[in-house]
Amino acid sequence: QKEVEQDPGPLSVPEGAIVSLNCTYSNSAFQYFMWYRQYSRKGPELLMYTYSSGNKEDGRFTAQVDKSSKYISLFIRDSQPSDSATYLCAMRGNQGGKLIFGQGTELSVKP
Amino acid sequence: DAGVIQSPRHEVTEMGQEVTLRCKPISGHNSLFWYRQTMMRGLELLIYFNNNVPIDDSGMPEDRFSAKMPNASFSTLKIQPSEPRDSAVYFCASSASGGFHEQYFGPGTRLTVT
Numbered sequence: 069q070k071e072v073e074q075d076p077g078p079l080s081v082p083e084g085a086i087v088s089l090n091c092t093y094s095n096s097a098f099q100y101f102m103w104y105r106q107y108s109r110k111g112p113e114l115l116m117y118t119y120s121s122g123n124k125e126d127g128r129f130t131a132q133v134d135k136s137s138k139y140i141s142l143f144i145r146d147s148q149p150s151d152s153a154t155y156l157c158a159m160r161g162n163q164g165g166k167l168i169f170g171q172g173t174e175l176s177v178k179p
Numbered sequence: 180d181a182g183v184i185q186s187p188r189h190e191v192t193e194m195g196q197e198v199t200l201r202c203k204p205i206s207g208h209n210s211l212f213w214y215r216q217t218m219m220r221g222l223e224l225l226i227y228f229n230n231n232v233p234i235d236d237s238g239m240p241e242d243r244f245s246a247k248m249p250n251a252s253f254s255t256l257k258i259q260p261s262e263p264r265d266s267a268v269y270f271c272a273s274s275a276s277g278g279f280h281e282q283y284f285g286p287g288t289r290l291t292v293t
Contacts, residue, residue, distance in 0.1 A: 111183075111270055111284030112222070156222060166235055167282065169222040 071095050074157055074170030083179050087144040091157035091170045094138065098159040098168075101133050103142045106154045106172065115155075116142065147177045181205075183285035185271050191291045197259040200288045203252055204273030212272040212282060213246055213256050222270070228254065261292045 104112035116131040157170040184203040272282040
């Protein structure tokens, strides 16, 4: 079993839809949770960064962490074609900088 | 800021040849990470350095892979000999403060071993 599980999709939605992306994990030591966005043939870039449980909002993006369920989510409101990319969750514990990534979910937002 | 620089961007080589991938981290960052990305396995950490010292190389697949960081502004990942199953996109990332902050990724090197 992988430490981090993420449905690879692909996920296709119409423009303006609310998108929900999710990851589950097994390691209770994870404390820091991130979402990266990766456009085709580019490197990943950090989108959201959350410590421990709770919600964090940044514009159209909301990240949620439920440590009791070992479940994290990224919501995108009013999705745009420019949001079409692969979204990777990543997480780590308190020791060092080693990130564990999910498989990534490929999202396509159709005009 | 030029960001993380990787070279070459694309590499095609024959099985058995030596391959060297290069990375220049963002100036002032003291942590450097090498990742490999494939469709089957996703993004995997191979090795990371803090202050030019290898901290965790548990992701290096086998002895054919080696990485060095001779100074704060340069790192190499070498595969010798290369095999077709090494075909992947290799990313370098750098971070400030021992990797506890955001990791900035380079554009990647797309390696094809025939």
